[in-house]
Amino acid sequence: MTIAAVQSNPTPAILPGSGGLRGALSDLFWRRPKFLLTLMLLPPLLWLGIVYIGSLFALLAQSFFSIDEFSGLINREFTLKTYSDLLQAANLDIILRTVTMAALVTLASAVIAFPIAYYAARYARGRWKALFYLGVMLPLWSSYLVKIYAWKLILAKEGILTWLLAKLNLLWLLDAWLSLPIVGGNSLSVSFTGTFIVFVYVWLPFMILPVQAALERVPGNLVEASSDLGASPGQTFRNVLFPLALPGIVAGSIFTFSLTLGDYIIPQIIGTSRLFIGQAVYSQQGTAGNIPLAAAFTVVPIVIMGFYLWGAKRMGAFDAL
């Protein structure tokens, strides 16, 4: 009886193909996973390969062209002349200034980021943790120009910072600082100090997140063991916390360093008339029309970041991302 019941209602072990083009395609995908893989990878690779890598190579190729000084036309023959132009004292000055700024900004971001990241990683729980997270995430994603604009409001001569210092009777301090040779200027919004503050402000969240990620992985009892064994808080920081957080700091510094190297809007809006690499690239390709020199200038941050990334990788920074 059971046999008859089963036979009268047979369930085939293999379903019939659904047929048609759709079925054929579906079968093809299953039998040849490589074909499906190729099909999936082709559109993004074509897009990034042609649009991005293609333009990048076109740019690099142009750095080996030169500009005719009399006609202003671009001479499409291989030459290293543009690179020797790049090594003029004025241009080296720009490079040195930008790299110094990037290094200082990175250092300051790390110092300000550490307490926030450490508190969020070790002490904040539940609701506070979410609050800290959003507290870093919202400024990170807020409009870049609005952030710069906000600082233009703050640093303006008639702005809130001067007002605050006047209330605290500390205006003499501001004046003393502004009368210093390199970092000073007529007002904060046209000085390197202003540029520096805005750079730190805008890139700070990029430093906090990786440092926090690295600190999350440090078990709290390591810190306690260190103090149980008689280390002062300073010693614990130097010998336990800092080495463990270092990959996170290096990972964050990739962002702060690279972003400062390439930025041309912040120093243009808040800063002196002395150029940074980004501004040099912008003016060379725009008003000067010297695309080869602009292209050669872009090679500088690419090379610096290449070395930086290589070093960061050796320090294990990518595991902290």
Place this chain on the structure above:
Amino acid sequence: MRSDRGQRAPLGLKIAAACGLLFLHLPILLIFIYAFTTEEKSFVWPPPGLTTQWFAVTWNRPDVWDALSLSVRVAAISTAIALVLGTLCAAAVSQTRFFGRETISLLVILPIALPGIITGIALRSAFALADIPFSFWTIVLGHATFCVVVVYNNAVARFRRTSGSMIEASMDLGADSFQTFRHVVLPNIATALLAGGMLAFALSFDEVIVTTFTAGQQQTVPIWMLEELIRPRQRPVTNVVAMVVVLVTLLPILLAYYLTRDGDQIAGSGK
């Protein structure tokens, strides 16, 4: 057993962390106050008076509306392109192992890892070499390229948590590839894609560096703002636009956070 629960933070650390967060947030809050100031010519603090008239003035400015409409259209189309490309790439990279897999991850991340000015000038010189005139589509081309990475990051994180055996089970139960994608894969990755899409939208809506090189004469909202920052024409209108921009980018970020907060990787941590 971990002994680090329920401890109190040292006071110095608390103060340093609080000051850091205030440093991050006060400048943005300041924008909100300045949107109501009666002062037209300077950035004087404290504001001499408060008014809402600049909202009406801004509302009636056609150039602001044009910029907004262009920004929204560019962001919408770039996000759509980035969603398709980013998902395909994430699916390929996370579901299979093949030669050059690492290279592909690098390729996707590169447009955002290199300074924006390099992407911008590279695209511009490529357009010049190929004789492509600036248009709506040249902006989209640039934006979509660096938006891929946000979608990719979110989708990869989700694919990693989605077990491959679910797909096999679906196939064993007789679903074809398309049905499996529609009924198993898509519901699994939907919220990650939504989050990635919103972040991509916010990224494109806010982008200025690449856009200055690929836009020609057209103005997106950030280009409009940049123009106002360099050559201020009507400061109160700029204040209002700045405030609106903050609010517009705030919403997608909060939504993306709530969509992915239970995951192992939260959206937006890698802008």
